[in-house]
Amino acid sequence: MIYKFDELNKTEKYKIMSQTIIPRPIAWVVTENETINIAPFSYFTGLSSEPATIMISIGHKKDDAPKDTLKNIRETKKCVVCFVDEKYLEKMNASSEELPKEISEAEKFDIKTKKVYDNFPPMIEDINCAYFCELNQEVNIGGTTIPVILNVKEVFIKDEFITDKERIRIDLDVIARVGASYAKLTKL
Ligand SMILES: Cc1cc2nc3c(=O)[nH]c(=O)nc-3n(C[C@H](O)[C@H](O)[C@H](O)COP(=O)(O)O)c2cc1C
Known part of the structure; x- marks a missing residue:
């Protein structure tokens, strides 16, 4: 079967892409403006290690x-991308609810955060890994979804997941998106 993308609607294209590009990592993004905003994004990937850059489509x-995340990144140029493990699956999923910008997902869903740097939004408390990022640029792909390129400035990784500090061996436990579901990654 061939799906002709020019003849499909937005939802049909999403269904096909989200069930074939698998797994998709989840960027659980914290931004800070008048409130602390938290939302997950799966059109998310690493672009390059040098310069260290990632991309999230919002x-x-x-x-x-x-979306509030895009508005806040545009206005503050900063965000913190957290990597979700199983204990946060439910709260991450809940934080995808569309809320007015004045309402903080941190408060509404009782997601505790921890301020690490004065000049960055907080990270999620007890998260295993977080990237502290600055806006590099937006990309115009001719639609209403905006890929945002971010420079990675600092990476936090909980010590227990660094299995060899000298050789930088990391063994992170993360959840990924597979279609509309979630999956745990296991190494072969
Ligand atoms: C796992 C997951 C992945 C998502 N990925 C995206 C995405 O890549 N891009 C997007 O615009 N919305 C995505 N969403 C929907 C947003 O999380 C949702 O629109 C949210 O309300 C945005 O919040 P904000 O307005 O606070 O930024 C995703 C939702 C979930 C649950």
């Missing part, structure tokens, strides 16, 4: 306003 709300 869309718009139902009323066509930019």
Whole structure:
């Protein structure tokens, strides 16, 4: 069967891509403006290690306003990308609810955060890994979804997941998205 993308609607294209590009990592993004905003994004990938850059594609709300994460990154140029493990699966999923920008997901879903740097938003408390990022640029791909390229400035990894500090061996326990579900990654 061939799916002709020019003849499909947005949801059909999403269904095909999200069930074939698997697994997709989840960027659980914290931004800080008037409130602390937290939301997950799976159109997320690493672009390069030198310069250290990642990309997250962020869309718009139902009323066509930019999602709060995009608005905050545009205004503050900063975000913290957290990597989700099983204990946070439920809260991460809940934090994808569309809320007015004045309402903080941190408060509404009782997601505790921890301030590490004065000049960055906080990271999720007790997270295993977090990237502290600065906006590099937005990319125009001709739609309402905006790929945002971010420079990675600092990476936090909980000591227990660094199996060899000298050779930088890391064994992280993360959840990924597979279609509309989630999966734990196991090494072969
Ligand atoms: C696992 C997961 C992955 C998601 N990936 C994306 C994505 O890549 N891009 C996007 O625009 N929305 C994505 N969403 C939806 C956003 O999380 C949702 O629109 C959220 O309300 C945005 O919040 P904000 O307005 O606080 O930024 C995803 C949701 C979930 C649960």
